[in-house]
Amino acid sequence: MMVFDGRRPLIPDIATMAGVSTATVDRVLNRRSGVREATLRRVLEAAVHIGYMDKEELSKRLGPRFAKVVFLLPRGTNPYLTGLNTRVRELADLSPGPVKVRSHFIESFNPDALAQALRRYGKSADTVVFMAIDHPQVRQAIDELVMAGKRIITIISDLPSSNRHLYLGIDNFAAGRTAAQIMGRFCHVTSGKLALIAASRAYRAHMEREMGFLALTEASFPYLSVIGPHEGHDNRDENYQNTCRLLQAHPDIVGIYNVGGASDGIGRALRESRRDADICFIGHGLTPDTRSMLLDGTMDAVITQSPDLIYSRAIAAATGEQTDVAPVAMEIYFSENLPAAHHVM
Template sequence: MPVQPLMEDVAARARVSLATVDRVLNQRKGVRERTVGLVLAAALETGYLSEQDYQNLARPRPPNIVFLLPNGTNPYLGLLGERVRRLADQTSRDTGNIRCFFIDSFNPDALATALRHHSKWADAIACMALDHPAVREVTAELVHRGKRVVSIVSDFAPAVRSAYVGLDNQSAGRTAAYLLGRFCAGRSGSVAVIAGSRIYRAHTEREMGFQSLMEEMFPRLQPVGVREGHDDRDENYRHALSILDQHPGLVGIYNAGGSSDGIARALRERGRSETIFIGHGLSPDTRRLLLNGTMDAVINSDPDSLVATAIEACRPSSTGAIHTIKMDIFLRENLPTT
């Protein structure tokens, strides 16, 4: 009866330690590519590995990926986190390991610290990044060390980060302005923009796109400035109340960020059902607001498509620095079935 080869036999043939063989066969990091090749060849030659097992292990190890998402009351980002965690529960050695963490949304130092901390385990990090010097600095450091840093939803530091995955946000802002202007059907008055924060480039780009198309096509609609609600439903509620009270001629609101339910609450309390309301992110709350007529349109990027594209952008073999996700526009009449 043939004797089953042992890991010791593989180590002796490859002339490496038993610990090195263990690291290679379990696809752990920290082993040079040449040594990996020697160990796998020895394992095949000694019969420790079958041809199929050898082929599986010889493929490049899938990257360890961490998603860093902002915490808070933004339902769309919560939905995005659910999608990532569902994938994380399904991953195997062949598909790689995925982890997801929620961090302080508007704190660049917290994001920089999280990037540095999670890079100890991760080969790639996908994050909704703040466009801030502290974040750019640590990103440059990680990319220099061979890590991939992929921005999702909101871009930052194109000269530094590895790739961006998300909407063309200036186009999204222009689309929101076009919809709002057309829905106003020749009315005159003021329009307001509520954003999460200008520290997110996505919100700045959406605001710029909105303002520029308003000036081009709808001069009878006058923007009244931008409020920052930090994607918090209670802040958005207070801002919306203030805007409605200060501008009785307000005919429309564009929420360039998240947590639209706070704005909807203010509209209901002031009895302003005629006010056109455009927002982002199809989630259970915005779906409900479309159905009851409080919101008129929702601009969306499919979370499954965004997560899948981000994972591909995290792979070392990924090409291209910008991966634009298809923009969907949902009205009450074309909502997808759940």
């Protein structure tokens, strides 16, 4: 049994009782971030046990506190990500409870920029929510933040080889297989080509969608050959130019699957070539532009994931109320089952 003298307990006494360093005790007592929840509780309980603070103060310290959450999203012309950022900011103003939410755009497809942003914004945040790029620099930044007691959540595109706590998004391999199933059923031909257009293979989500699409097409529709992927970096102008070249070089294209965003560039090329009625076009992200293309027949189907659900589950995970690791529900829309327009970003 540990015995202390009659003097007022000091930080070293708390450190000894809790089995941590004096620096950790100092961080806890001065309410600085970077301490794991279990360690924080152990230090505070040790402080009560030796008489440094009373139980009322302990209750205050362990009670609700503001959880600082930061969202990091890629900058670019991807309407879904732009809309997600807007929706995050709208929902942040409505979030009940002790949560402070901020969102920032960062340079797209740049692992160094993402790693720097993780370290920069992770210093003052309790939880960082972001779309991961599969790169060693990003994994290192994640692992550093986790070691510092931060909660790391990936959305839309995962990085499972890191120490991130949670992934929130659809099953992207299943999404690619679903796109192939729909396209194979819609293309009433005995032979033809399917074109794959991607943003960048830096995103694991796009690689998984591509792999799922290729696997099911080969198994179920062997008479359809796949060309690509052609990277458009979620840029409508690049997607437009890629599609124009594909249509000119391959007159036997019967389907296009865009695994990324900025589908409006592809739609423009299809309409200008007057091939929009002949080619099955499937993409991701229900946004104002994809909604319009579903209604006018340029697109046949859109696979999406609810930004509201991603946000609510991220906040629940940040505040310790959500530990569910099940994928976010995949939503598929055609022209006939579109939700009300105000539900679209």
